[in-house]
Amino acid sequence: MGLQVKKNNISCDLMIIGAGMAGVAAAIFAARNGIDTVQAGLTGETLYASGLFDLYGVSHSPTRELIDDPWQGLRQLKKKNPEHPFSLLSIDQIRTAMDGLTKFMEDVGQPYKGYPDKNARLITSVGTIKRTYRVPETLWEGVKALEKKEPCLIVDIQGLRGFSAIQMVESLSHSWPCLAAATINLSWDNRLGPKYAEHIARGLESESARMEMADAIRPHLGDAKTLGLPAVLGIQDPLGVCRDMEKKLGLPVFEIPTMPPAVAGVRLKEAFDIHLPRLGIQTFFHHTVHTVRHQKDERFFLEVGRTAPEITVSADVVLLATGRFLGKGLISDRKGIREALLDLPVSQPDHRRYWHRESFLDPKGHAINLAGLEVDDSFRPITARGLPACPNLYAAGSILAYQDWIRTKSGTGLAVATAYGAIEAIKRTGK
């Protein structure tokens, strides 16, 4: 299927615009339902993804409570904030959606782990604690080590900037006393100059590099019961690389996310690039949709291409998963915010002066992050009168209004759950 020649004119049931987490999740759900799907979008931003599957880590309410049980948290959210996109879905639907994505990652050789009804906590490279729902299995021992405050060694790599073991130990040791730090050199890459996580990760796919790295780490182990490394343990099979390091060193090993662009994003991007076409999705990654026209017969006509239109697609249904400003789903100028492709109405503050707060880190968050598309119960964008803008146009992911995925630590959950909801709604129409 991967070799099939792409025609210049394609007809399909569903066109997904966007290749971020929401677009990818929608493609997975569409494929599982046998929907004939074409997908176009840029996967470049995925390189900045953390690789963590957040669901709901901090409450949407202004008090910003830390959430232990995300499901209980979501039930509260649904009660208090019916306009939030999560509130358009049942808890069972959200759970099914998260499980669906987790299953896909397992199928492609990048298993995730988490507690069924509890958020996991992990340490970050600046020594803060981050809550998330599911982590790549290569991070799991770190979640357990933090829970038990086990004696732990954190190792950094000479030349890998922005990742300091001493920083983490200094920042955390008052509440996690048995932490130690060490620095190693990469013997197989002894060039001077900066080291990049992706290069190291590709290097560690070879057995000899792993052997040398283990030899460099061994003298520092001391009393450590577990070992934290920057996230550099391979791209294609990180768990295999991780298990091999554990075998060589004789203790559990875990990864700590590095600053982006990090391998977490590269792993996701490669998984999507390779495996979505295998599910039967006709993908046009690195392509964007240049124009969208809603025809008289209610079908959509789209022009797709890299820099200029190359392919035309005719689709029964369109799902917008174009993201926010970084994904270019929303655009802004001094006067206001617009939806980029169809100029759909965007719910937004009255004036630019209300977009952002005076303090960047204000826990209350910035009003601009609640701006976006309003949708009906079927995830169809609506106009000011509350009616669907088009009967066969859907939207999912971070472009939706009334949610703040960054501050509520709910990015993946929101993308995946709303993608699931949209595909379910599309299925119901029978198109």
Next chain:
Amino acid sequence: MTLKTQVLIIGGGATGTGLARDLSLRGINCMLVEKQDINAGASGGNHGLLHSGARYIASDPASAKECREEGSILKRLAPQCVEDTGGLFVAVKGDNENYIADFPDRCSRCGISCVAVDPKEALVLEPSLSPDIIAAYAVEDASIDPFMLSLDNLAQACELGASQLLHHQVVGFEKRGGKIEAVRLMDRRRDEEVRIFTDQVVNACGAWAGEVAAMAGVRINMVYSQGTLVISRMRIGERVINRLRKAADADILVPAGTVSIFGTTSRRIDAPDNYRPTTDEIDAMIDDGMAMIPKLADTRYIRAYAGVRPLVKSGNDDDDRAVSRGFSLMDHQADGLDNFITITGGKLTTYRLMAEKTADLVCRRMGITQACRTAHEHLPASHAAQYTEPGFTPKLWFKKNDPSDLLLCECEMVSTAVFNEIAESLCENGHRPGLLEMGQRSRVGKGPCQGSFCSLRMTAHMYNKGMLKNGEGIAELKDFLNERWRGIQPLLWGSAVSQAELQEALHCGLLNLDVEESA
């Protein structure tokens, strides 16, 4: 801790640092104290414009003449700080024609050079000007780096024996028999009190002069006027471009190396600490400035900032030693304090003259007859100031060609070696190096990423070098990001919104800096 000095200078702006140099050149021992960092107030929050004087010919001819004289002195004696761009005054359709007609005469009455330029010719010289300009005059404006200027002044003063205490805030004066005997300060970084015994005290706190004087029991009637400016990502134009009209908002565009600075506004604020650039000011400024330079409407701006003009209300300002309306030199003998002087108001262009007049008064009080040397002697270029110049650190890094010298800031190419050198010089002067101090002394955080990535690399490096301990790095990051945000927030539209979203996803989404949670 207890210290001693002959003259204590409060305030590390252009005037304070200039005064430290002036006194040191006269052989007087002095100490400069500053509650924040060098040029934290209006000395850092201005256009960086070395006025020819033409802007003040109508409103304040005395200031205009001062600017003319001081401008030419600085061009000659501090060339490292000055880019001698020249300037244009241009009028557009609708601007007051009487003002335009009177302009050359008024300039010549103040001795200010002013050459008429045909509007068509002006468009060739400065293609970003509006085709609707109706008059243009060339003047001798220039661009000046205020931070380099203050650092160079302070560096020479310190070489001559002066000392400096940054992040030390005055908390009280100890008076005895009509004199200030000692000044009490709080070391804000170490949370310790310091007492300094001194013969003379000079209050050079700019907009904060009133608050400091009040602690000594002296009342100065001040009003505070905020001026907001924006920095464009690319340089617009070769010369300083002024609107040819009675001084108003959004009048001046000053090139500064690889960028340009556009401003300003004038907005009354209640207290000197309450300044910050606002969305409304910036919108109004761009809408107005477009008439003169249309491309201001779709230029990408990288940072906004504001300064507070210290304006002294007349009434308490009848001191005959106050040289002109441009600045206020107040001898507080009349208020019952024999060794307390305030110098405030004025302009960056006339900072040297302000320092000279203040030092003259200090000398008279101390019975010292040494004459001022700053009007004739070169200001030596200091090592400390060189890294603020755009394009300098990349050149240095490429020339050195040492791959082990890792870049901490990739946008502006500031390397580990440069970072370490600045950090060491801060430590030598008793300061603690931090991200904001690095941002002041180099181009760190001034590139397109606006500190998102380099802040993380610098913090990690500081831990590795033992400059940060315990959880200090998290506080350091938060302060740096919130401070940078002041300058970014009102400029968020277009692609800047995407950059801010990425920054928030990184710092809040992944690194959780918006949430308090312990291990």
